[in-house]
Amino acid sequence: MASSNFIDYVKICSRSGHGGAGSAHLHRDKLTAKGGPDGGDGGRGGHVILRGNSQLWTLLHLQFRKHIMAENGLGGGPSHSFGAQGKDIILEVPLGTVARNAETRDIKCEITEHGQEIILTPGGRGGLGNAHFKSPTNQTPRHAQPGEEGIEEWVILELKLLADVGLVGFPNAGKSTLLSVVSAAKPKIANYAFTTLEPNLGVVAYRDFRSFVMADIPGIIEGASEGKGLGIRFLRHIERNSMLLFMVSCDSPDIAKEYDILLNELQKYNPELLDKKRILAITKSDMLDDELEEEMRQTLPDGLPTVFISSISQKNIAKLKDMIWEELNS
Structure with a gap:
């Protein structure tokens, strides 16, 4: 499309x-x-x-x-x-x-x-x-x-793409960069919104020759369910995913609010999406110290598995894979 x-x-x-x-x-x-x-x-x-x-x-x-x-x-x-x-x-x-x-x-x-x-x-x-x-x-x-x-x-x-993990986030949250780092996929990456105009699939290698499939869809913005941005036409590609990986940049002024906006847009599209397992990844966090990370963590929803990552520096990428594998097999 x-x-x-x-x-x-x-x-x-x-x-x-x-x-x-x-x-x-x-x-x-x-x-x-x-x-x-x-x-x-x-x-x-x-x-x-x-x-x-x-x-x-x-x-x-x-x-x-x-x-x-x-x-x-x-x-x-x-x-x-x-x-x-x-x-x-x-x-x-x-x-x-x-x-x-x-x-x-x-x-x-x-x-x-x-x-x-x-x-x-x-x-x-x-x-x-x-x-x-x-x-x-x-x-x-x-x-x-x-x-x-x-x-x-x-x-x-x-x-509707068949994948284990669907990436959900605002434009420029680092979804395509993560996919390019953890798989052989080569999505378009640039420093402007809506770089991704079509879904991308990548096979992520895990320990002991195991793997899982990750799907990156174009970014969602507030009001997508009313047709803003690229709208919700690509959300069908995460309907069959086993779990959703929400990605929010650490540069966001309010990470919890951004996560709630994404959750709300998914609910308006299909309430059943909220029944899927979820992980929150805070991206571009390579410059954050431990103290600032802990302060940010206190503002996030309780009980939501969360990890601070950086695709560029590989920070916590292995930990993210472990969390995803555990959620997929729990």
Whole structure:
């Protein structure tokens, strides 16, 4: 949404294939003048299928592919011949993709695993041939079923990044810098607000070859729920995170107030976000002495795990990883 590379929302018209008609054929050959019904069934129409692909991280490949149409099934034939099934259309999507009905906004399905396949729009069933309708009182039925029509509907595909830890903070809180230090991710970093215009993912290496995934989203400001700044359109990417890491700069005149503002914006977007585990990291604290740190700590919410860090000097970065790992596995 925010750049030409990262697309997390597309609207497509998905149309499955019509089922093929059953055949109403009666058997005839040089040895059989009046044979019985031998019409075959029609083929199923093609499905539109979503398949999870862990190598994808954006819906960019679907941005300009608005109409997805699967093949129709073919009609049945004589000698109980089945019609061919319509070819399915398989759409590869990133893990964390949610499909919604565009009109009702109801969730149709979610893709969370690599290789997972879910039928988005089922193809129409093929019609039965007249061989199914013969009976002692109707030995030569001359009718067969038409194929079932396919389904055409507008569907919204919405990507919600799957990560263990979501970074939440105001612009310039140091989120991108932290991600670049603890992982191999290379987010854009600069000394001005809203440097990050799209979410970034990074895999953080931990002890004994263990790891966890961290997601950095564009900064939130007060009033984001009313559309200020970049609004709340990227908050969907932390809905599936196991925990949230709030980041506030030690330069803030009121750290507790800034934390409350962030918490309030999340609550307005989705109150369930407040049920997630939380850690507060006070960033850019490499120049603080122990006495000043303790004074700041006294002003922070009780019971909230808090750590003073500096991504540049690596201050308490290892401790932060330990805290995150402990929270993820508690």
